[in-house]
Amino acid sequence: MxxxxxxxxxxxxxxxxxxxxxxxxxxxxxxxxxxxxxxxxxxxxxxxxxxxxxxxxxxxxxxxxxxxxxxxxxxxxxxxKSMRLVSPKGHQRSYPLIKSAGGYSxxxxxxxxxxxxxxxxxxxxxxxxxxxxxxxxxxxxxxxxxxxxxxxxxxxxxxxxxxxxxxxxxxxxxxxxxxxxxxxRCHRAIAIRAYADNIELYPQEVEFYIYDHILPGYAWIFPLSDNRANIGLGMRLDHFRSEPRNLKKMLDLFLNLPLIKPRLKPGFKLENIASWPLNFxxxxxxxxxxxxxxxxxxxxxxxxxxxxxxxxxxxxxxxxxxxxxxxxxxxxxxxxxxxxxxxxxxxxxxxxxxxxxxxxxxTLFLFPGLVDLFVHHLNDHNPLAKAFTSKL
Ligand SMILES: Cc1cc2nc3c(=O)[nH]c(=O)nc-3n(C[C@H](O)[C@H](O)[C@H](O)COP(=O)(O)OP(=O)(O)OC[C@H]3O[C@@H](n4cnc5c(N)ncnc54)[C@H](O)[C@@H]3O)c2cc1C
Missing domain, CATH: 3.50.50.60 (FAD/NAD(P)-binding domain)
Incomplete structure (x- = not known):
C-alpha cells in the first residue's frame, strides 16, 4: 500500500x-x-x-x-456519423447521429x-x-x-x-x-460481445438489429476501424431465462442472418468472446x-x-x-x-x-411492428426520428 x-x-x-x-x-x-x-x-x-x-x-x-x-x-x-436501424421485417434506414449540445459526436x-x-x-x-x-x-x-x-x-x-x-x-x-x-430480472439484461476483423462495415456507422428471437433486446455491430468491429447482442434477463437459451449460439445465428453472412470476409473470426450482466x-x-x-x-x-x-x-x-x-x-x-x-x-x-x-x-417488445413502421416510414428529417436518435 x-x-x-x-x-x-x-x-x-x-x-x-x-x-x-x-x-x-x-x-x-x-x-x-x-x-x-x-x-x-x-x-x-x-x-x-x-x-x-x-x-x-x-x-x-x-x-x-x-x-x-x-x-x-x-x-x-x-x-x-450515423446509426443504422434494422427492423424485425428487415427494413433498414441510416440516421445521422445528433451532436451533443457542445457540438461533440x-x-x-x-x-x-x-x-x-x-x-x-x-x-x-x-x-x-x-x-x-x-x-x-x-x-x-x-x-x-x-x-x-x-x-x-x-x-x-x-x-x-x-x-x-x-x-x-x-x-x-x-x-x-x-x-x-x-x-x-425485468430490470436486468445479459449480453455477449466479441471483437472481429475482416467484416465489411459501413464507415463511421453503428448498426442495431431488432428481430423476433432477440426481443426485448438487440444485436449490434459497432465499428472500431474500417475493418474491425465490436459485435454482440443482449436480451432482458426475464425473457432470456424464460426458455433454455445460449448466448453464443444466438450470436452465431445473428452472424448467419442473410443480411450479415455475405459481409464476413475470408479470415473473419470472433475473438475475446465474453458475456456480462447489465443492471438498468x-x-x-x-x-x-x-x-x-x-x-x-x-x-x-x-x-x-x-x-x-x-x-x-x-x-x-x-x-x-x-x-x-x-x-x-x-x-x-x-x-x-x-x-x-x-x-x-x-x-x-x-x-x-x-x-x-x-x-x-x-411497448416496442409488445408491438415490434412499431419499429418496422418507424424504420420504414420515418426519414431522418422527421422530428420523432430526430428525438429518438438524440436519445441514443
Ligand atoms: C456486453 C455489454 C455491452 C455494453 N455496451 C455498452 C455500450 O456500448 N455503451 C455504453 O455506454 N455502455 C455499455 N454497457 C454498459 C457499460 O459497460 C457500463 O455501464 C459501464 O462499464 C459502467 O462503468 P462503471 O465504472 O460503473 O463499472 P465498470 O466499468 O464495471 O468498472 C468497475 C470496476 O470495479 C472493479 N472492481 C469490481 N469489484 C471490485 C472489488 N471487489 N474491489 C476492487 N475493484 C473492484 C473492476 O475491476 C472494474 O475495473 C455495456 C455492458 C455490457 C455488459
Whole structure:
C-alpha cells in the first residue's frame, strides 16, 4: 500500500469510468483520494464500447480534451456519423447521429483504452491508485468508515471519511449496503460481445438489429476501424431465462442472418468472446446514498433499459457524487442527511428518464411492428426520428 498510508479523505472502489471520473474530479479539488481496483490496468471490460456524444462532452468539459483528441488521432477512439436501424421485417434506414449540445459526436472506443485514459486523468489530478480487491465496507456506529481489502498476500483495513462504491454490476459494496434490495430480472439484461476483423462495415456507422428471437433486446455491430468491429447482442434477463437459451449460439445465428453472412470476409473470426450482466436504472426502491458512502455507475445501476448504454450515466453519477462529496467534506458532515442530496440528484437527473425508457422498451417488445413502421416510414428529417436518435 502507498507508503503504508491507511487513512484517506475519500476511498473510491473500482476504476471503471464511474470510479476513475469521481476520483479525478475530487482529486482535482485537492481532496486526498485513493482509487482502488482489483485488476491491473489497462484491463478489458466487456462492453459494446459505444460512447454517446454526451459522454465525450463531459470529459472534454472536465479538462480531458487533449488526451481525447490524441486518442482520436491515434485511432484508439473511432468517430461516428450515423446509426443504422434494422427492423424485425428487415427494413433498414441510416440516421445521422445528433451532436451533443457542445457540438461533440458519438464514438466507439475499446474499454481497454478508454478506461485507462480516465484513470490517467485521476492520477494526473493527484489521486493515489492501488491494486486491491475490496471485500466489504467497515461499518462503525452505523456509518461506513472505510473498506476491508485484500491484495492476495495481505488483508488490510483502509479508513476514509467517505467511500465511493464504483465496483460495477457485481458490486460487493452495493450487496453489503443494500442488503436485500436487488435488481429484479425485468430490470436486468445479459449480453455477449466479441471483437472481429475482416467484416465489411459501413464507415463511421453503428448498426442495431431488432428481430423476433432477440426481443426485448438487440444485436449490434459497432465499428472500431474500417475493418474491425465490436459485435454482440443482449436480451432482458426475464425473457432470456424464460426458455433454455445460449448466448453464443444466438450470436452465431445473428452472424448467419442473410443480411450479415455475405459481409464476413475470408479470415473473419470472433475473438475475446465474453458475456456480462447489465443492471438498468429503471428498478424502483433502491438506495444510492448511505451514511459515509455513495454508489456510482453500475454499482448503483444506471444503465438504459432501451439501449443498454451505461457509460454516460456512470460518468454523470460520478460527477454528481463528486459535487455532493466535495460540499460534504468542506462542511465536515458525511452523514446521510448531507449525502442524500446525491440520491435526490440521481432521481431527478438520471433515474426518472430511465423509467420512461423501460416503458418504451416494453411497448416496442409488445408491438415490434412499431419499429418496422418507424424504420420504414420515418426519414431522418422527421422530428420523432430526430428525438429518438438524440436519445441514443
Ligand atoms: C456486453 C455489454 C455491452 C455494453 N455496451 C455498452 C455500450 O456500448 N455503451 C455504453 O455506454 N455502455 C455499455 N454497457 C454498459 C457499460 O459497460 C457500463 O455501464 C459501464 O462499464 C459502467 O462503468 P462503471 O465504472 O460503473 O463499472 P465498470 O466499468 O464495471 O468498472 C468497475 C470496476 O470495479 C472493479 N472492481 C469490481 N469489484 C471490485 C472489488 N471487489 N474491489 C476492487 N475493484 C473492484 C473492476 O475491476 C472494474 O475495473 C455495456 C455492458 C455490457 C455488459
Amino acid at each position: 502507498n507508503n503504508n498510508k491507511l487513512n484517506y479523505e475519500v476511498v473510491v472502489v473500482g476504476s471503471g469510468p464511474a470510479g476513475a471520473f469521481t476520483a479525478a474530479l475530487l482529486a482535482g479539488k485537492n481532496h486526498d483520494v485513493l482509487l482502488l481496483d482489483k485488476d491491473d490496468f489497462p484491463r478489458d471490460k466487456i462492453c459494446g464500447d459505444a460512447l454517446p456524444a454526451k459522454a465525450l462532452e463531459l470529459l472534454y468539459t472536465a479538462g480531458m480534451g487533449e488526451a481525447i483528441d490524441a486518442a482520436f488521432k491515434n485511432g484508439n477512439i473511432y468517430p461516428l 458519438a464514438a466507439v472506443a475499446p474499454r481497454i483504452f478508454f478506461d485507462a485514459l480516465i484513470r490517467e486523468e485521476a492520477i494526473r489530478a493527484g489521486a493515489k491508485v492501488h491494486r486491491a480487491a475490496v471485500e466489504k465496507p467497515i461499518i462503525e456506529n452505523n456509518m461506513v468508515a472505510g473498506v476491508k481489502v485484500s491484495n492476495g498476500q495481505e488483508s488490510l483495513e483502509i479508513r476514509a471519511k467517505v467511500v465511493i462504491g464504483a465496483d460495477g454490476v457485481a458490486s460487493n459494496l452495493a450487496r453489503a449496503l443494500r442488503g436485500r434490495e436487488r435488481h429484479t 436504472g429503471s428498478q424502483k426502491g433502491l438506495q444510492y446514498a448511505f451514511p459515509g458512502a455513495l454508489l456510482v455507475g453500475d454499482a448503483g445501476g444506471f444503465i438504459s433499459p432501451l439501449t443498454g448504454g451505461g457509460i454516460n450515466r456512470s460518468l454523470l453519477s460520478g460527477q454528481l457524487a463528486a459535487e455532493v462529496v466535495h460540499q460534504a467534506l468542506v462542511k465536515g458532515d458525511l452523514s446521510l442527511n448531507t449525502l442524500a442530496q446525491y440520491e435526490m440528484f440521481c432521481r431527478k437527473k438520471l433515474l426518472k428518464s430511465l423509467r420512461k425508457k423501460h416503458t418504451l422498451a416494453n
